[in-house]
Amino acid sequence: MGFTRDGETRSIVRDVSFTLSAGRCVAIVGESGSGKSVTARTLAGLTGAGAIVEAEELSLGDADLTAQTARSWRGIRGKRIGFIQQDALVSLDPLRPVGREIEEALRLHGWRDRSVRRRKAIELLASVDVPQPELRARQRPGELSGGLRQRALIASAIALDPEVIIADEPTTALDVTVQAQVLSLLEDAKARGASIILISHDLSVVAQLADDILVMREGEVVEQGAAAQVLGAPRHAYTQSLVDAVPSGHTRGERLAPQERTVPNLHIARPSSGVNGEPVLEARGLVKRFVSPDGRLSTAVDDVSFTLRRGETLGIVGESGSGKSTTARIALALEHADEGEVLLLGSPWSAVSESRRRPQRRRIGVVYQDPLSSFDPRWNTERILLDAIPADAGLTRRQREQRVIDLLAQVALPASVRERFPLRLSGGQRQRIAIARALATSPEIIVLDEAVSALDVSVQAQVLDLLVDLQDEYGLSYLFISHDLGVIHHLSDRVLVMKDGVVVEHGDAEQIFRAPAHPYTQELLRALPTL
């Protein structure tokens, strides 16, 4: 199939064939943009405007799906095919109670009686393990946690017991524990006889559920076969690289991406001291409280202390809302702590005035999860980077421009990127520019808040490799925040586990992952799917 636009047709997905029988699960994996979602949408007849679909055969049971009209498709969607969309967190109408969304699926397929619908919706919520379903049904997505939202979406997709469930990235952006719950729900459905098409870029998720796997790359299926075979003994090099790119404890110290290591151009003096050098960032007893919407005071960060030493990586891991970002912002002195203090390179940092801090700011850089929003949309890459180069560096205009090129090279981007606007770049490229910006001030410390969470495995692999290289080269210290245990394990020297604002466990990475002391850490590790 392909898309036509302005008269020219671009083929997006080619030659995809598979058969799915009842009670089985076929998974489609592949990196971002490889055509997974397009394939999934095509199966439900919603490829999009300007789409041309060619199929030798596309059928559901005995129905020929290629012969459906717009109207008859509407009878199939929701009833025979249930679809759990990518971007689950925004796939429910934020203005309507979730119960109504589930009822809507029923209403559209002939359930006329309102009270019956209502009862059924609550049953459905209960069936996907939503606690207090009557209450939840009346709440809007914004009032629900990510996991609950995901489950509500699933409830609406399986409301009419469809024969086929298509789940497009059902667990992306969910915490491990919630991810485990969602996967078990799908498992239940499968057990009840539904066929599942699971789409994910996360091989470990796929491993749990899939019977067969299709690996896609640039619209083509490069490998197809039984799950155990594809994951265990990948035949295609691409599949192999996908498997390799998954960070975990095993991959520590190894390169994730197949690319050659690029030795970045030097502009930072290599520090004399190596790993386990002197402390560069110290936090002592940080406390931060917020007024929550209902007027109560909630403690986002509760007595958090840590020390980051030169050349090491301190990982902070924890579930959503556990206070990771708040801690990072306090460390950056972008947020004022209610109690406690932060020392930067041994001198007071949080306690001094902003004007005293300002000259020091260049020594600590930051990379956010969502780099796009941290770039002024009006600026192109060059301007963003020029703006970050300290004015007192004593460089001429020409030199500054050269420096931009160097910085781009450091993060393995071509100089041609300068002219482009971040919006027009891929996620991986954007994240690299964010890192380049952090490097522009020649910092000693970089705070990375979920800096790779939005990237898919192969791009994530490149960025993680880059971070390791930079650290090796310049002895940078990272405060690395993530909810992804694999990434933390891959990168960190030491780890801080947070829950509800409190540090529940703190110590050497290897040791924590091997023998977690705290029950919460143990639970996290248990929920972690592995290949």
Added chain:
Amino acid sequence: SGSVTVPSADAERVDGGTIVYAHQQEPQCLFGGWIEQAYISYQFLDNLFSLTEDGEAVPWLAEDWTVSEDGLTYTLTLKDGVEFTDGTPVDAEAVAYNFDYWVAGGNSTAAVWLGGYYESAEAVDDLTVAIHLSRPYPRFIENLTQGYFGIQSQQALETRTDEENCEQPIGSGAFVVQEWNRGENVVLVRNDEYTSWPENAEHTGPAYVEKVDWRFVADGVTRVSALRSGEADAIYDIPAIEWDGLDGEQYELHKYVTPGRPQQISFNTTREPFDDENLRKAFIFSLDRESIVDTIGHGVIPFEGNGGVSQATPGYSQKAADWYAEDIDEANRLLDEAGWTDRDGDGYRTKEGKTLEVVFPYNAGTIINADGASIFQAVQEQAKATGFKVDLIPVPPSETWAGTYSGPDSYDISAGYWTSVNAGILYINWRPSTEDDPNYANSAFYDSPELESLILAANSESDVDAQNALYGQAQEYIAEHALSFGLYDRLSTLGVNPRLRGVWQEHAQGGPTFYDAYFVE
């Protein structure tokens, strides 16, 4: 749009019905000194006298009048048995009270007319009123025919609040104010007990129609459309451009040229440049007023050359009206002679570096309508040819009423009209304006005892022909000294659906009269 259906000439009269009449402006009170107030109050207040088409005052509430030898006392005999609609009698006391009421501020325009003459009024007996004047005023009775002099119930005036008297004046007229929905209409209902029709009415007894729905429709296009759509049976003030069209469609059109001061332009004679008579003349010579008015007025608005009174006014002087015609050469000669010989880049004359500038404020949207504004622009453009730079300043209503642009320091020429039944208006407009006794109605601020005595002599002359001759002289004096010049006559126009008959314009001010009106099948 085609023609309206015209009932045959002998069509039957139907009794009753409601006349929907679309008027332009809504007054703030239903009685007062503004002509719009006079128009409406004429429907429900009776005057003492009514004016005929020939300009003669005939009995209305008053049956007869006599004037004393010295011309200082008028004795009026009232009709017997007439009652106000509140049940009180229309007697001598009530009439005398009305005179005092007007002068005391109850009707400021009536007060202006009486000012300087009126002394007192007394009830001699039930039906006889004596009015004492300080000076002879031969046209006194005629003046009383204007709507400002409608007689109201004394009891109502004395016992009710200002608000009530404003909203629902009590008279003895053919109609009674039923309700006033401000911003929309005034509903007038027939006074079934009506006994006091004027002598020049076409029938006797109560009015034929039951109601008059007197609506306020500010927009001319809307009024014309309402007439065409049949929603309005009669409309006031037909835009000149629509006249021929409506005429062709068989609507009955009425046109009344208001007597009094026409729409004229007077020169501020107290400052440069128009303190110089020759410059005033030069300005008038620059203009081809007749073709301006004919073109912009579509032949409907009459040209008026006379700067004193309009052609509908008794005592009108055609000689004064014809005094000036366009004469560019003469204008240029006078200007050169006065030393305004240089021209600036835009072609305006200058003298010693000063531009020949003429400030001309006009009251946009209130006194001067769109046609008026176009005419002034044409004047501006023609005056430009001889080198006058006329600055037209549209004055917003709030400033207009506050008199901002009416003092001697604020303009060079100004425009305006003033309705009146006779040339007596000359006195109001030309009584000298002096430091001690300013007369701001004298918009030329011209101080001439000669002119004043001419007008005063005319005012006091009881012989009509002699009086007219004197008024004529006064007008010629104004023309000769180029104090003001006429442009066009103020019109009061009506458009009536042919199935409504018997509507006429009263002759004092041209307002519609519905007393005789009736519908035909």
Added chain:
Amino acid sequence: MGAVVVLWGAATAAFLAQMALPGDRATAILNIRTGQAQERTPDELAPIVDAYGLDHPVLVQYLDYIGGLLRGDLGTSYQQFRPVWDLIGEQLGSTLVLTLTGILLAWVLMIVWVTLTAGRGPRVRALGSAVDTVTAALPPYWLGILLLLFFGLTLRWFPVMGGSGVNGIVLPALTLAIPLAGFMGQSVRAEYERALDQPFVLSARMRGMGDLGIRLRHVLRHGSIPAVTLTGWALGATVSGAVIVEQIYSRPGIGKTLVSAVGAQDLPVVTGIVVLVAVLYVVANLLVDLVYTLIDPRLKTS
């Protein structure tokens, strides 16, 4: 509290602005009563100055006025001799009916038009927003007269002289509604198209929902939020918008009253109307906040 400040501020501003008007108030009162525009002698003016206390110091007049306001007394019209309350009360109804009908119609027009044209491919979208722009910039007089000539005179569906009758409201309300619909349409369209792009729309479709259902049940609600803001503004701007319409269709109303009161320097009426409009504005804002939370309950908390 904020509302009180707004009311006080508006009242004070109105008072001061009136004081700043050039020309003499007493002269204006007298001139309007006679239909003349000229200067007046002190003798002529004395009774009026006396009656309304125009010779008091400005501060005293101001305090009198504010004191009256606090007692709920807006004063008496110089021209109509009536309490300003009565005068406004009488005119307000018709203006409110006009504006509310106008706003309602504007919503209907806007919703229909945006639903028909938003997110439909480049041609239709361009047409849609061009129509928005054009209607938003339509001179009200033009539009009013056109509607009047077409629907009133040619088709005779509605009366030419609307007055305050029931079917007289349609054309005036349309005259207000069409530009407002265009104005709202411009901002709603953007929001609407943004909402059409949201993933939840796709999931509704995946449930088997048709296009119209999605537009009306899901997207519209998201798209309407900017229109609610504009509606609050439109309610407050009632007076300004209504005046031309009131003139053309010869309707009573507060707009006409205000214009003539300004012309007549009828200070109590002008200030009274300003206070009233400020009240309207405050109420409109409260309503808007309420409607916001109805449409988007998330806003309740923030």
Added chain:
Amino acid sequence: MTTALPRKPAHHERTSPTRRRRRVSWSLITAIVFAALFALAAIAPGVLATDDPTAQNFADALQSPSLTHWFGTDEAGRDLYSRIVHGTRESLLIGIGAAGIALTAALVLGSIAALADRVTASIVNRIIEVAFAFPSLLLALLLVSILGPSPWTQVVAVGVSTAPGYARMVRGQILSAKNAGYVEAARALGHGWWRILGRHVLPNAIRPLVAVFTMAIGQSIVWASGLSFLGLGVAPPSSEWGALLDAGRASILQAPWLTFIPGLVILVLALTATTIGTHIQNSLEKGR
């Protein structure tokens, strides 16, 4: 086998970067041509219309549009086309000037309300609220009465009376720009507050106002015609479009072109401005 599956709007599509490849936009080109014509008419009206805009020719009064008089003539036989061309400067002055004043005032007030310290901000906020609650028509009426009629008065009156609405908008924009991620990123880089304000907050807050500004141009002229309607227009013989629009009003039945054509010109200006404004805004928003 080719089957046409139901065509539905593609949702990835509009947000995907590939979408915005340059295409010749005819509407933009048309808009630019008109803008150039308007500019020419404003700068050198004599080039487009050689006739004297105030020259009257009574014999030619009220001619409907023809080859000699493209837009017809008015009641004094003045050529409407010349009048419109020569009225461009004043009209644009009113349109752009009023929109400019409105937005400048809005920017100043709005930024203070969004950026100043608590007390100042709340005072300014109240001022904006009061001004917003004050009927804009009255504001315009009073201003024209106080300042006297002239194009500049119109500019001020229309500008000032429409400013409060925009001020609220600016405040909202600045508040949201202030909380944007790039502002924090700039802080983290150690940039000073004023630099951030000047380089990030204001430019980004103003960006969405471009379209508003261009829309305000047309609206201002329509507003000015409303003032003419109330007898508060510019002084004759100016042929400012709002005044023309109003002057033709009385003869709309007999000489419809006198009000239609000026109205049309105002609409074209509004469309031109909006088209260009939307384009500028889009290109600012999306980068190149």
